[in-house]
Amino acid sequence: MSDDVKTKTMTELKKWFVYDPATVTISDQGVVDVRGSVSMRGVYNKPSLPVKFGTATFFIIPPNVRLQTLQGCPQKIVWDFDIEVRSEPRNIPNLIGGPKWVGGLYRAAACGLKTLEGCPEHVGGIFDITENGLTSLHSVPNYCDTFAIGVGENLGLLKLCLLFCNNLQIYRPNGDPNRPLTTILRRYLNTGRDGIVPCAAELHKAGFSGNAKL
Numbered sequence: 233m234s235d236d237v238k239t240k241t242m243t244e245l246k247k248w249f250v251y252d253p254a255t256v257t258i259s260d261q262g263v264v265d266v267r268g269s270v271s272m273r274g275v276y277n278k279p280s281l282p283v284k285f286g287t288a289t290f291f292i293i294p295p296n297v298r299l300q301t302l303q304g305c306p307q308k309i310v311w312d313f314d315i316e317v318r319s320e321p322r323n324i325p326n327l328i329g330g331p332k333w334v335g336g337l338y339r340a341a342a343c344g345l346k347t348l349e350g351c352p353e354h355v356g357g358i359f360d361i362t363e364n365g366l367t368s369l370h371s372v373p374n375y376c377d378t379f380a381i382g383v384g385e386n387l388g389l390l391k392l393c394l395l396f397c398n399n400l401q402i403y404r405p406n407g408d409p410n411r412p413l414t415t416i417l418r419r420y421l422n423t424g425r426d427g428i429v430p431c432a433a434e435l436h437k438a439g440f441s442g443n444a445k446l
Contacts, residue, residue, distance in 0.1 A: 234260035244282040248272055259286070266306075272297050279323075280304055290314075291331075302350070303329030311336040312357070317343045327351045338376075340364075348372060362403045373397075383410060388445035389435070393420045393427040413440055 241262040245251070255268035263286045270285075271292035281304030285291070288306040293299065293315035300323040305313070309331045317324065322344030330350055331338065336357040345364035348371040352359070355376035362382040369391040372379075378399040383389065392400065400421055402414040416434050420427040428446070435444035 237262040241283050248274065248276060248282055266291075280329075299324055301329055302327055305330050307332050309334040309336075309338075312339075313337070314339045315343060316341045352376075359397075363405070363407050365405070382407070383413065383443065385440075386442040389413075389417060389443040390428050390432055390446045392417055393423050393431055394425070396422055412438060413443065416440070 237260065238258045241258050241264060245256070245264065249270050250273050251266055251270040252268050255266050257265045259265075263284050265286045266288040268288075269290035269292070270288050272294060274296070276297040279300035281299070284304045285306040287308040287310070289310040291306050291309055291313050295316055299315075302315075302324065313331050313334050314337065316339065322342060324340070324343040325346045326349040327340060327345070328350030330340070330352065332352050333354045334352055334356065337360065338352055338355045339358070339360040341360055342363040345361060345366055347366065347368045348361065351371045351373055353374045355373055358378040358380055359373060359376040360380040362380055364382055365384070366382070366387055369388060372391055372395050374396065376395075376397045378401065379392070379395060379397050380401040380403070382403045382405055384405050400414060400418050402410045402417060404410050416431070416438060420431040423431075432444040435441065
């Protein structure tokens, strides 16, 4: 049975992914580990990945791949994880199934995200979720070096006071930097619950009342 699983997995790998065969191992359960870079190719219109990954060094999903879920993605990425949809339809509502630990960049830009449910626990570089229509920040990473987020006028941002990170970059829904909002929120990074009330007060005063909520 395990040989059948491995054969089927290898067939899908060869069909849909670009990688160095010397870097790939496949478990008896069909889980793929890649000690190098792997990226999808071609026009892929199915809702989820055709194989399940365990770990990879770099993992790239290009815009012509029309996923609806991150199920099957590697759970550990040594360096970068990159998925951008950019054009309609953008059908990935959350990060469930995506990596839990990323050593470098985690980019899920313009994917149609509504929440960060399933978000990574650790991002060693930039956590880029710009150009999404987020409605909630109830889930955020335990740690990221830099948090880059696209923000509408009614997205509650006080949860960012609880975020442990070194830098914050806030953008408008169209991708333009929102420097006034970034300046305020940077003052309250890593302040925990003690920062929530004064941050809310400053947001209200600056005209960002819609963002002054958890």
